[in-house]
Amino acid sequence: LKTLELISAPGFFEALGAKTERLVSGLTGAARAAGVPLTSNQVGGMFGIFFSDAEKVTNYAQATACDQERFKAFFHAMLEHGVYLAPSAFEAGFVSAAHSDADIQATLDAAAAALR
Structure with a gap:
């Protein structure tokens, strides 16, 4: 019941979307700064990142054309x-x-390091 109470609060989903947008924008900015092609999609609190110079990835064929090896390397670097x-x-x-602004910033800092 507590979850329903929290998500019913005015502005909950708007704040969640804004937090996700900050993360996604930061990831694409870090990639751009590193000269790495990266595109992203976001809806609410859900996002996807794709190592591609495509403007958007919207289907399976486009997703499979992305750089899977670069994603794998990024995944492992982020773990490190x-x-x-x-x-x-x-x-x-x-x-x-539950993700704080500090969590988002720590993720962006890790991404900047991982993309170097």
Whole structure:
């Protein structure tokens, strides 16, 4: 019941979407700064990242054309920096209300290091 109470609060989903947008924008910015092609999709607290110079990835054929080896290397580098992402480039990531601004920033710092 507590979960229903929390998600019923005014602005809950807007805040969750904004937090996810901050993460996704930071990831794409870190990739851009490192000269790494990366695109992303986001809906609410759910996101996907794809190592590709495509503007958007919206289907399986586009997803399979992305750089799977680069995703694998990024996944392992993020683990080394203490951040666990979904292990497959075909899986979504999720941000929750439990993730703090400090968590988001730590993830972005880890990504900047992992993308170097």
